[in-house]
Amino acid sequence: QSVLTQPPSVSAAPGQKVTISCSGSSSNIGNNYVSWYQHLPGTAPKLLIYENDKRLSGIPDRFSGSKSGTSATLGITGLQTGDEADYYCGTWDSSLSAVLFGGGTKLTVL
């Protein structure tokens, strides 16, 4: 079981908006920055967001990140079928001196 908690799955219709949460603690999300990755089967994970809310160059502004306290959120607007993937949050845990990933959230665009 992951230290960072994400919902196993979310779904929404094309064109709609979805949010994916990532919950941690003071030793990780509460005091450190969060990144978000998109993972399509058979491919390498792709960095979307770093430092909580910064989009990597080339990532559409439909993707956004935010953090409040010990939780972080990835938002995706204007959903497209191509957005169907697994999404992971990640951060550094200062107590463990280790990188943590959330358990992953499967996005289905209905």
Place this chain on the structure above:
Amino acid sequence: QVQLQESGPGLVKPSQTLSLTCTVSGGSITSGSHYWSWIRQPAGTGLEWIGHIYPTGSTNYNPSLKSRVTISVDTSKTQFSLQLRSVTAADTAVYYCARGLYYYDSGETYYFDYWGQGTLVTVSS
């Protein structure tokens, strides 16, 4: 453009040592705030960080794997390697190498900007 490529056996027998190498091209392995990581994904589960190495040789490992893992670096070959000892079927996974950026700025920042394509390692007799 930085590229990473994993290489190594796709089949390892139980109790033996899994050994993988990641070759980095298109960039220096010794520059900046870059840490070089191994990450794995067992079938049907999520990503698990195994550990990382800084070009100086400094390492950190996932506490749950620390007793069985060694990560090393060969800067002259722009490669870093993973050894996972005493493997079992639970170590069957797709293994990725990745470049991490790690720095402190009002909080610790760590993210992976380049990944290898991944290699499937199966532990079976």
